[in-house]
Amino acid sequence: MGRESLPLGNDNADHRKLRRKSGKLARLGLFSVVLCSISLVLYVQSLSSINTAHSRVPYKADEILARCAELNRKPGPPRDFHTRTHSDRFVPGTNPVLLHNATIWTGSVDDHGKEEIVIGDVLMDRGIVRWVGGANDLKNAKEIYGENLAIVDVGGAWVTPGLVDMHSHIGVESSPGLAGAEDSDSIKGLTLPWLRSLDGLNTHDESYHLTIAGGVTTSNVLPGSADAIGGQAYVIKLRSTSERSASSMLVERPGSVNSTGWRQIKHAVGENPSRLYQGTRMDTIWALRDAYKHGQELVRKQDEYCSAATKGIWDGLGSFPEDLQWEALADVIRGKVKVHTHCHEAVDFDGVVRLSSEFKFPIAAFHHAAEAYLVPDLIKKAWGSTPAVAIFATFARYKREAWRSSEFAARILADNGLKVVMKSDHPQPINARSLLFEAQQAYFYGLPAHLALASITTTPVEILGLGHRLGYLKEGHDADLVIWDSHPLALGATPKQVYIDGIPQIQDPHTQEKVSAFQELPKVPNFDEEAKKAVEYEGLPPLLPRSAKTVVFTNVRDIWFRGEHGMTCLLDLFKGEEYTNREVVVQNGQITCMGPCHYARSNLQYGYEEIDLEGGFLAPGLISFGSPLGLGDILLEDTTNNGNAFDALGGPIPPSIAGGEGYVDRAVDGLQFATRNALLAYRAGVTAAIAQPDSTGLISGVGVMFATGARHRLEKGAIFQDATSFHVTIQHEESSSAPSISTKIGTLRRLLMGGGTGEIKHYFDLITKGEIPLVITVESADIIATLIQLKKDVESIHEHSIQMTLVRATEAHLLARELGEAGVGVILSPVRPHPLSWEQRRILPGLPLSKESSLSTLLAHGVTVGIGSQPMGAWTVRNTPFELAWAALQSNLSKEQALALVTTNLEKLLGVNHWNGSHLDIVAYRGGDLLEFGSKVVGVISHTRELVDLF
Ligand SMILES: *[C@@H]1O[C@H](CO)[C@@H](O)[C@H](O)[C@H]1NC(C)=O
Ligand SMILES: *[C@@H]1O[C@H](CO)[C@@H](O)[C@H](O)[C@H]1NC(C)=O
Ligand SMILES: *[C@@H]1O[C@H](CO)[C@@H](O)[C@H](O)[C@H]1NC(C)=O
Numbered sequence: 001m002g003r004e005s006l007p008l009g010n011d012n013a014d015h016r017k018l019r020r021k022s023g024k025l026a027r028l029g030l031f032s033v034v035l036c037s038i039s040l041v042l043y044v045q046s047l048s049s050i051n052t053a054h055s056r057v058p059y060k061a062d063e064i065l066a067r068c069a070e071l072n073r074k075p076g077p078p079r080d081f082h083t084r085t086h087s088d089r090f091v092p093g094t095n096p097v098l099l100h101n102a103t104i105w106t107g108s109v110d111d112h113g114k115e116e117i118v119i120g121d122v123l124m125d126r127g128i129v130r131w132v133g134g135a136n137d138l139k140n141a142k143e144i145y146g147e148n149l150a151i152v153d154v155g156g157a158w159v160t161p162g163l164v165d166m167h168s169h170i171g172v173e174s175s176p177g178l179a180g181a182e183d184s185d186s187i188k189g190l191t192l193p194w195l196r197s198l199d200g201l202n203t204h205d206e207s208y209h210l211t212i213a214g215g216v217t218t219s220n221v222l223p224g225s226a227d228a229i230g231g232q233a234y235v236i237k238l239r240s241t242s243e244r245s246a247s248s249m250l251v252e253r254p255g256s257v258n259s260t261g262w263r264q265i266k267h268a269v270g271e272n273p274s275r276l277y278q279g280t281r282m283d284t285i286w287a288l289r290d291a292y293k294h295g296q297e298l299v300r301k302q303d304e305y306c307s308a309a310t311k312g313i314w315d316g317l318g319s320f321p322e323d324l325q326w327e328a329l330a331d332v333i334r335g336k337v338k339v340h341t342h343c344h345e346a347v348d349f350d351g352v353v354r355l356s357s358e359f360k361f362p363i364a365a366f367h368h369a370a371e372a373y374l375v376p377d378l379i380k381k382a383w384g385s386t387p388a389v390a391i392f393a394t395f396a397r398y399k400r401e402a403w404r405s406s407e408f409a410a411r412i413l414a415d416n417g418l419k420v421v422m423k424s425d426h427p428q429p430i431n432a433r434s435l436l437f438e439a440q441q442a443y444f445y446g447l448p449a450h451l452a453l454a455s456i457t458t459t460p461v462e463i464l465g466l467g468h469r470l471g472y473l474k475e476g477h478d479a480d481l482v483i484w485d486s487h488p489l490a491l492g493a494t495p496k497q498v499y500i501d502g503i504p505q506i507q508d509p510h511t512q513e514k515v516s517a518f519q520e521l522p523k524v525p526n527f528d529e530e531a532k533k534a535v536e537y538e539g540l541p542p543l544l545p546r547s548a549k550t551v552v553f554t555n556v557r558d559i560w561f562r563g564e565h566g567m568t569c570l571l572d573l574f575k576g577e578e579y580t581n582r583e584v585v586v587q588n589g590q591i592t593c594m595g596p597c598h599y600a601r602s603n604l605q606y607g608y609e610e611i612d613l614e615g616g617f618l619a620p621g622l623i624s625f626g627s628p629l630g631l632g633d634i635l636l637e638d639t640t641n642n643g644n645a646f647d648a649l650g651g652p653i654p655p656s657i658a659g660g661e662g663y664v665d666r667a668v669d670g671l672q673f674a675t676r677n678a679l680l681a682y683r684a685g686v687t688a689a690i691a692q693p694d695s696t697g698l699i700s701g702v703g704v705m706f707a708t709g710a711r712h713r714l715e716k717g718a719i720f721q722d723a724t725s726f727h728v729t730i731q732h733e734e735s736s737s738a739p740s741i742s743t744k745i746g747t748l749r750r751l752l753m754g755g756g757t758g759e760i761k762h763y764f765d766l767i768t769k770g771e772i773p774l775v776i777t778v779e780s781a782d783i784i785a786t787l788i789q790l791k792k793d794v795e796s797i798h799e800h801s802i803q804m805t806l807v808r809a810t811e812a813h814l815l816a817r818e819l820g821e822a823g824v825g826v827i828l829s830p831v832r833p834h835p836l837s838w839e840q841r842r843i844l845p846g847l848p849l850s851k852e853s854s855l856s857t858l859l860a861h862g863v864t865v866g867i868g869s870q871p872m873g874a875w876t877v878r879n880t881p882f883e884l885a886w887a888a889l890q891s892n893l894s895k896e897q898a899l900a901l902v903t904t905n906l907e908k909l910l911g912v913n914h915w916n917g918s919h920l921d922i923v924a925y926r927g928g929d930l931l932e933f934g935s936k937v938v939g940v941i942s943h944t945r946e947l948v949d950l951f
């Protein structure tokens, strides 16, 4: 039945339109139309064997019936998908590629759940994988695939499927972030199922190529979580396309012959929607129920319509029920949409599970899901099928609903039979280039290795409904893969090359050869007890250590001490001894014996505790700087934080009672001890931190160095140094009423030239005398250049050199030579850069995109460099050892050089008195080696507190 069979006698909207248009023509053609209609009715009758003698069949009845049939079709790949000879994304002209001698983690598991690892070749052609298996006869391959076949000998390197990020805002929250490209959160209502992330996808996001450089090939681009229903999500591949359009990045163009029909949608409950709409959790769930009622209503209308239509009862049916606003929710109820729900707390899971039961739709995954590991059985009660859980590894405690997050969540969820996905939430808090690191940490804290790799490959693709083409390395799948420079779960694993649709993505990659130890699955410590306690204590296991006065550490492989310039390893002490004989006796916080200590032991009168380090080591405690650690608990809860310092320029003006514009804030007065972030940092070997007052303007104030393991300020050794350096910030601000960069520089110049009053004048006198460092938080190379000039000007007037340290300093590498010559130090925080803002846009990305990193460039020019933590991330401080290991590997640093970056260099750059530094704690690690995954902190020897803390 075609267009020519014009309908008659019903109220079909199309028909009315057509009639108006064609007018006379239609009337003239009446006779033939009637004839056609009669034959059509007869035809339908014969099909349905139902007596519909009175029914008038509408125009396009066939299309309507097809739509009805489509309504309840289960989404999935076309039946012939697995016999496809090329990908619909194939770019003509792409040469076939044979990767020879690879160690391939394919993503498949055998019947016993054992992961498949194939040593051999991968052949990619026409955008798909044609062969994964034993080594090929290369000559034969050339004969079949022709001279264009590129043969890449990867020398046994690990190869995995391209990584898949199931929770990303790439393209809709672009980098560098600018007001003109904020497209992830509409504020036009609480439930907006009709919005589509595709409509805001910026094709110029700097993140695409940076993310690919981390091995990620596919991202699920979700709207933000400001709304209860933020809109529909789209799955894209990150490579650029010749069409340069947003649509051409889609893995599946909707409605294309190859589409599965799966759709994705974003929901959010809890704090975020409450915040934006000044509502409550109750309002959000009601908004969702109200929205789903519309969806349900549409389903009912469509079903009633189709039930009649398929029976041939057309009379009075009208047009097919449509509703552009609510159709997506109708499809959710029909089970055709993957629902991704941002959800943190037990109460929120409960609400969404009830919603799913009330409206009978499945949830694909709970995202962020801070408390999921505490309520696995609740999650299993969701309607239809058990949702997967997409989480962060260690991002936690930044808001109330994430307070009970646990680093053991991934393994606990897996133990409970739930599917675990690790994801980024790109660009913040994790930039997607570090997606693999999330999986590595999950593995470190106990998620089995194959599940850790699955959490960023096979598990997300199954949840997205794309497992038939992505996420695995097998014949017929899309040719998206990564060649790694080490085992992918080894710290610092970096792509050597990434293929998307068979196309190599990194031009002239810079690679590093890593020793064979890095090619093995790294050993990780045992955290069984800690994981058990996380659940037992509802996510808040006690973190305070127990203390001992006398401890004997046995099986000590190395001891590292702080030297004048960095670290010295006193291996000599142990020369000739098996490490099983190497012991260290500690009494009242002092090491009293090293080596075989039989005699010392026998003299220990009051007994002692013996701790087996299993070949582990003792090393100086690390120092943290750059995060709000010490000045607050929950970042987004103002009542848990010290707050912002007065700042006469840009911030609130200090009243005269506080000292007027000469007021200076001292971080020591706002310290909070024994916060969970501090104690977790302590347990990771970060035993001291330097905090600076928070400020919204130019002047922050005076820093403080404190012990992360101390219980309160009055405890002995809690404060290492109550006044360190003086801190200011010169950054571009979003608000147009904020003082300009030139105003800030001008003010700083005036203060350095002797202006100012009160305490500010006092501290600037100390700075100009070179007695304390001026520490400047800054990003842009232009501002850095001005600061270097300012330093010279001030020094020539005062005839004195001043100490200047730059913090964050993403663009500092552009002025490495000048910084080195001017004697200005730099604290990179974080050390792995991402261009979140315009003034950070000129990053030096490091391997595989550039040979050098900011770190290596600055070091090469003689700049004193420290590594700091993320500005917003007290939660990241515990990861300092990992960040350090990563940086050391990428820049090929010795252990001594590496340790200095988070100990002695930081002290020097932040005005810590040498004597104070040398009295820092010593950390005892069980097993493993420094700068590796394998070790676990089991104790801290505190010189100042005269004890050993044991964990
Ligand atoms: C594969 O690479 C490894 C490591 O370089 C090498 O030892 C081995 O001989 C290679 N095998 C083949 C078949 O080329
Ligand atoms: C740190 O150094 C300052 C200045 O020399 C000194 O007064 C203070 O006692 C030291 N603190 C500790 C804990 O050693
Ligand atoms: C790394 O440094 C060591 C010496 O510290 C040197 O022998 C080695 O060649 C360096 N490796 C690379 C890849 O630069």
Ligand SMILES: CC(=O)N[C@H]1CO[C@H](CO)[C@@H](O)[C@@H]1O
Pocket: 078, 080, 081, 082, 084, 086, 088, 257, 258
């Ligand atoms: C299964 C499959 O790949 N089907 C089709 C996908 O689209 C291309 C053209 O765009 C067809 O050639 C395939 O047969």
